[in-house]
Each structure stands twice: as C-alpha cells, then as structure tokens.
Amino acid sequence: MKIAVVGATGLVGGVMLKSLLERKFPFTKIYLVASERSIGKIIEFNNSKLEVIGMKQAISLKPDIAIFSAGGSTSLKWAPEFAKVGTTVIDNSSAWRMHEDKKLIVPEINASELTKEDKIIANPNCSTIQMVLALAPLHRKYKIKRIVVSTYQSVTGSGVKAVEQLENERKGVHGEMAYPHPIDLNCIPHGGDFEDNGYTTEETKLVNETRKILGDQSINVTATVVRIPVYGGHSEAVNVEFENDFDLDEVKKLLSEFPGITIQDDPENNNYPMPKNAHGKDDVFVGRIRRDFSQAKSLNFWVVSDNLRKGAATNAIQIAEYLVKNNLA
Numbered sequence: 001m002k003i004a005v006v007g008a009t010g011l012v013g014g015v016m017l018k019s020l021l022e023r024k025f026p027f028t029k030i031y032l033v034a035s036e037r038s039i040g041k042i043i044e045f046n047n048s049k050l051e052v053i054g055m056k057q058a059i060s061l062k063p064d065i066a067i068f069s070a071g072g073s074t075s076l077k078w079a080p081e082f083a084k085v086g087t088t089v090i091d092n093s094s095a096w097r098m099h100e101d102k103k104l105i106v107p108e109i110n111a112s113e114l115t116k117e118d119k120i121i122a123n124p125n126c127s128t129i130q131m132v133l134a135l136a137p138l139h140r141k142y143k144i145k146r147i148v149v150s151t152y153q154s155v156t157g158s159g160v161k162a163v164e165q166l167e168n169e170r171k172g173v174h175g176e177m178a179y180p181h182p183i184d185l186n187c188i189p190h191g192g193d194f195e196d197n198g199y200t201t202e203e204t205k206l207v208n209e210t211r212k213i214l215g216d217q218s219i220n221v222t223a224t225v226v227r228i229p230v231y232g233g234h235s236e237a238v239n240v241e242f243e244n245d246f247d248l249d250e251v252k253k254l255l256s257e258f259p260g261i262t263i264q265d266d267p268e269n270n271n272y273p274m275p276k277n278a279h280g281k282d283d284v285f286v287g288r289i290r291r292d293f294s295q296a297k298s299l300n301f302w303v304v305s306d307n308l309r310k311g312a313a314t315n316a317i318q319i320a321e322y323l324v325k326n327n328l329a
C-alpha cells in the first residue's frame, strides 16, 4: 500500500501525517507531496526525515491512494492525472464534491456507496461533516424537513495564512491578511466568497453537501457561516425540524449509539462541547440537546469537532481505511 499525502506541508496535511501514524494506517511507502516551491524540503515523519516531492514525481511513483489537501484548483488539475495511473484520490477540496459522478463520503454514513470504479472520492466540507454525522441517525428515524444552522468556525479552517493572521494580531505585528478584517476579538460573518443571492460559498456548501450525503434533496437547509478567533475546532448551533415527532431520550440514545459521536450534555455540571476540548480529537461532540418549544417536532443542539481532524484529515483517512479493508484501492 503506497500512499501519497498531497499538500503535506499544509495545516491539514500535517494533521494527516500525524493521524496516519496514530491510526496505524497500513502503508508500506509514503510520499509527501507539495507545490514546486517545497520540493526538497525535509519533513520529520515517524522518526525519519522525508523529502517533499512534486506532483509529477508523485504520479510517476503510482501510489495506490493519494489524499489531497492542496486546494480546489490543484485538485481539479492533478487528481485526474493520478487517477489515470490507477491511483484512488481522496480529495479534501470542494472541487469534486458536487460532481454528479463523484461520491461525497462520510464513512459512518455512506461508505457503502464506494466501489472499485471510484477513482476520485470527495471529502466533504468540515462544517458539513460534523453536522451530518449528528443528523444522520436522526434523519433515518424522524426524517428531516428543515435545518437552520449557524457556525462558529475556527481560523484553522482557512489554512496557514489565517492562523498567522491571528497570531500576528495577538503579537501586535503587521502581516499578511487572510481575512478582509481583523479576526482577533472579532467575528466575521463571511466564509468563502459572496454569491449573487447574498449567501457565501461556505453557506451553500452546507446546503448542497448535506442533501447529497443524506441522499435526500427534499431537505431544506439555511446556513450562516461565521469565522471566530479560535483554534481547536468548529462549533455549530443547529435547529432541526422533523416530519415525525421524537422523544428526547431516544434522540440522545440514537446519537450516543452512532459511531464517531460523543455526547457531552450535562448542563448542571457546565458540561457541553467546546473547541478547546475537541482540539486534537477525532470525535464529533454533541450537547445542549433540547426541544425547540417554539415549533412542533423541532430540536436544538450544539455540535463541536476539530475541523482539521474529523472535518478533514480523519474523515479522509477513514475513507482510505475503508478502501483498504474492502480491497477497493
């Protein structure tokens, strides 16, 4: 099993490397790949020093699986080139997610859709992954009509430059701006780019990707994406209206039994999910689970996850694990 990590010098790439080791992913060879400007750079991995290689060299080495986290345009250009030599690409960018013939996978929900023919597999957006993981068992039982979600997203979701912006601001240093405004002591209701309809691209991803992963185009979703000055993970306030009524204890049971979810819901002891606690963990944490008394058959919850872990690296590696286990790559 030869594996390539494309974007190995980036934030998500770094977490992928860590995670591959932690999860004891069964690779025999690993290639660290980045842009031409990083070729030759040395990265410490598993007590050895590995040299970063470029895309062309990586393709010539014909890895079995390439996990990409190198941006949409890189993926659009290069993923098909890897696929041509027989590599299965798991892509963390938004480039392929809404393509009709590409699968959008959260393994706990829909990995069984994957076949040997899938050579480019899309990893969903970080905010979508944590939300749909919590919604999937509830949708199966009560059928979702409408979701209203507001996000509180970590700067780590915007890459190295955004983290540097926050660090610079905290040190009082002038540097490159990843956001159109200061992020420290602020919250910015702007994720991605604005579209003509007034929503941002990050908000639209939450709508479209949720429907695709849950396999139900009738689900109504409306989202507000907000960037806040935290590191550990994304948080989301989710309001969901179901077709069928629910029992709150049963909701908690369904959530607690679903793989990848940890319930943290003990308000009396001030116990609820927070990015500081989710940081570095693979799970999706759900709390503040309560009935919405303003509307029938409706539920509120708060969901937090490390966006670099389950929101990106972990989910991609879980897809790779599924491919290996089922002999699909």
Ligand code: A2P
Residues within 6 Å of the ligand: 006, 007, 008, 009, 010, 011, 012, 013, 033, 034, 035, 036, 037, 038, 055, 069, 070, 071, 074, 158, 159, 160, 161
């Ligand atoms: P590089 O460090 O050489 O620029 P982040 O989102 O954290 O900023 O990381 C982006 C990752 O994607 C980095 O590893 C970056 O490599 C990589 N990358 C960007 N453009 C390309 C490209 N054209 N080909 C390969 N890797 C790229």
